[in-house]
Amino acid sequence: MLATSQTQPGSTAPTTPPTAPEPAPTPPALVGMVYIPGGEFSMGSTDPLARPDEAPVHRVRVRGFWMDATEVTNAQFAAFVKATGYVTVAERPVDWEELRKQLPEGTPKPDDKTLLPGSLVFTPPDHPVDLRDFSQWWTWTTGANWRHPQGPSSTIDGKDAYPVVHVAHEDALAYAKWAGKRLPSEAEWEFAARGGLDAKVNVWGDEPVDAKRCNTWQGHFPDKNTLEDGFAGAAPVKSFPPNGYGLYDMAGNVWEWCSDLYRPDTYARLVLVAGSGVVIDNPKGPEKALDPRNPYSALSYVHRGGSFLCNDSYCASYRPSARMACPPDTGLMHLGFRCVSDAPAPSVPATGSQVAPR
Ligand SMILES: [Ca+2]
Numbered sequence: 001m002l003a004t005s006q007t008q009p010g011s012t013a014p015t016t017p018p019t020a021p022e023p024a025p026t027p028p029a030l031v032g033m034v035y036i037p038g039g040e041f042s043m044g045s046t047d048p049l050a051r052p053d054e055a056p057v058h059r060v061r062v063r064g065f066w067m068d069a070t071e072v073t074n075a076q077f078a079a080f081v082k083a084t085g086y087v088t089v090a091e092r093p094v095d096w097e098e099l100r101k102q103l104p105e106g107t108p109k110p111d112d113k114t115l116l117p118g119s120l121v122f123t124p125p126d127h128p129v130d131l132r133d134f135s136q137w138w139t140w141t142t143g144a145n146w147r148h149p150q151g152p153s154s155t156i157d158g159k160d161a162y163p164v165v166h167v168a169h170e171d172a173l174a175y176a177k178w179a180g181k182r183l184p185s186e187a188e189w190e191f192a193a194r195g196g197l198d199a200k201v202n203v204w205g206d207e208p209v210d211a212k213r214c215n216t217w218q219g220h221f222p223d224k225n226t227l228e229d230g231f232a233g234a235a236p237v238k239s240f241p242p243n244g245y246g247l248y249d250m251a252g253n254v255w256e257w258c259s260d261l262y263r264p265d266t267y268a269r270l271v272l273v274a275g276s277g278v279v280i281d282n283p284k285g286p287e288k289a290l291d292p293r294n295p296y297s298a299l300s301y302v303h304r305g306g307s308f309l310c311n312d313s314y315c316a317s318y319r320p321s322a323r324m325a326c327p328p329d330t331g332l333m334h335l336g337f338r339c340v341s342d343a344p345a346p347s348v349p350a351t352g353s354q355v356a357p358r
Pocket of ligand 1: 071249251253254255303304306
């Protein structure tokens with residue numbers, strides 16, 4: 001309009017300099033997501049902190065996909081529950097017939113009180129403990145679930161922006177289906193976590209972890225948390241800087257479920273089949289799980305990224321290559337998820353503002 005009003009009578013319309021086309025608006029279903037361009041990367045790690053299941057390092061190619069910029073929050077999960085009436089695994093009575101399949105044969109049925117709905121809550125001891133015995137700091141807590149993360153007397157009031165926790169794998173799948181999304185594969189998760197940096201130890205590069213980079217544990221685990229990062233437990237999403245793709249909390253805060261079943265030798269088996277040096281295309285995990293930590297469970301799914309409990313003395317799993325797993329019905333106070341989408345790539349190449357407004 002301004003250019004027209006300034007046009008002199010009889011003159012031709014002024015030529016305006018060409019401008020870059022406006023990025024296409026992000027579809028509502030993708031708000032809060034970041035487009036991760038596909039590519040190749042070195043999956044796994046040989047870092048001194050790496051565990052055997054992170055080897056061998058091998059080349060992997062993934063296709064482009066959208067990923068939630070943050071862990072799924074309490075507000076987002078509450079919207080799902082409100083819309084669907086969904087009841088999480090931790091809110092249902094424990095199914096003894098299912099549970100006994102994950103226990104040694106002949107395990108007696110426990111007292112009915114211990115089969116009431118509940119989940120595992122981090123209960124720090126006040127003294128150093130044997131780090132081989134996680135029962136020293138995890139307590140089965142009746143009434144603990146996503147609405148009551150620390151137990152029945154706790155709430156999520158005022159914690160809309162905190163990551164939802166105590167979600168079992170099937171809870172995460174149910175949310176993803178409702179949202180028109182899916183869980184990421186291990187390969188997609190690790191590619192995204194690396195933020196465009198290949199073969200680095202951490203999501204920010206090779207510099208060591210510190211309290212400004214992510215929400216982990218400072219001090220002596222599990223009895224003394226010095227709180228240098230300001231958080232004893234989970235932090236609101238986006239409390240720490242994003243990675244190179246604009247993804248938050250890919251290191252620490254809460255663990256994140258993936259779609260793949262777990263085996264400690266996943267990578268060795270892939271390389272054996274594909275051949276050494278071959279780029280493995282879009283791996284989706286093994287057909288059957290094998291989890292030495294849960295030897296009686298037929299299913300065990302990968303989770304990634306570490307949590308507010310990660311500490312180098314025990315579990316340096318804030319590294320993007322670190323792998324962990326649980327049976328699908330497990331809920332934990334430090335385990336959540338984020339989703340991905342196979343929606344088409346944005347029509348205009350992203351220029352650093354891929355994150356849609358929330
Ligand atoms: Ca995380």
